[in-house]
Amino acid sequence: MELQKDIREFVELLLSEKVEFLLVGGYALAVHGAPRFTEDIDFLIQVSPENADRIIGVIEKFGFGDLEIERDDFLKADYIIQLGMAPNRIDLLTGIDGTTWNESWNSRIPFELDGLPIQVIGKDQLIRNKLASGRSQDLADAERLQQS
Structure with missing residues (x-):
């Protein structure tokens, strides 16, 4: 799975700054064998003071320091913090429906995304997330995940 240049740079910063995050959303669907079009990339960010400091550093280094995003x-x-515009928008989430950070983190699987070593929410937790959201697209995603 190849990333757009800016998104790749953002992921590189997440990794270099040691931000604790998980890939969720549409890109995670693709990892688990149920790809679909998406206009953004979603990252679940662990809520902690240390991680908040790290992610603010990433945002500043990425060039969004002038935005009114605070620790x-x-x-x-x-x-939800959104950076950029579709189809290359980056969504930073501090929580997702149907699962906690700890449950999601404990379910994680390692994955190489465009050559970058990241962690992806586990399939069962992603299904729980999609079912809990209740949106028609997410329910369809959950069904496709269960069949993959």
């Missing part, structure tokens, strides 16, 4: 934004439950 405390990454300490809030179920918060």
Whole structure:
């Protein structure tokens, strides 16, 4: 799976700054054998003071330091920060439906995304997430995941 240049650079920064994150959403679907078109890449970010500091550093180095994104934004439950525009938007999530950070982290699988070693939410937790959201697209995703 090849990443767009800016997204690849962002993932490289996440890794170099040691941000604790998981790939979720549409890209995770593809990892688990149920690909579909998506206009963004979704990362679940662990909520902790140390991780909040790290992700703010990434955002500044990536060139979004002028945005009014604060450390405390990454300490809030179920918060979404969007960087950029579709089809190359980056969504940073501090929570997802149907599962906790610990459950998601404990289910993770290692994956090489465009040559970068990342962690992806496990299939069962991704299904739980999709079912809990209740949106028609997510319910269809869950069904495809269960069949893959």
